[in-house]
Amino acid sequence: MSEHLIKPTEGEMEILQVLWKKGECTVREVFEELNKKDIGYTTILKIMQIMHEKGMVDRNTSAKTHIYKALLNKEHTQQHFLNKMIDTVYNGSTARLVMQALGNKSASREEIDLIKEYLEKLEK
Template sequence: MSEQLRELTRAEEEIMQVLWDKGKAYVKDIIEVLSEPKPAYNTVSTIVRILQQKGFVGHHAFGKTHQYFPIISKEEYRKFVTTKLMSGYFGNSVGNMVSFFVKEKKVDLKEVDELMKILEDLKKK
């Protein structure tokens, strides 16, 4: 994982989700997928360039047109965000995090049972 990895803004993350799903895209392709109201072309272009400066996105130039692609994988970013969430809000405790989600009714008991099965399977390895 990149030592320079930083959390994305909501708009940046929305564009990264499109690039992770598509693999590569032009700005117009990104706009097509975004929900209404569609942002302006220049807005999306600016956000993509910011993502490029942050090291999340690369591009291939075709004349004056650029095709963008993710450099940071979705899995790499997920690990970064999860680690930040765990350390910042749950004292690096999976138990505290699961307990929170159960109390907030974001995870039901069936899902907790599934988590327990996964953990038991991991212990056997």
């Protein structure tokens, strides 16, 4: 299945975030990393099995405990979601997205400096 056709759900994205961060994980490690009281171990196991069927993750079954790793590229997947959000929520306006994000959440001084640095590079 082509990566650009795969559209992870919110729950699948949470699991992918753990796999991107840690590399390879067991279901137990993902469960512990998510530390969700309202989502049980068996639910995460089932979601990860579905993700394997969809081609989002690879599963090594050579050991007793199965090891999973993400097959989707982190940057490509994030870009896809960002583009979709800009188009659907902000009517295609990147500026509205940025202003909303900065207005709703206090950015640290370091983050603001990074944003300024990035904008300066774009202007060149």
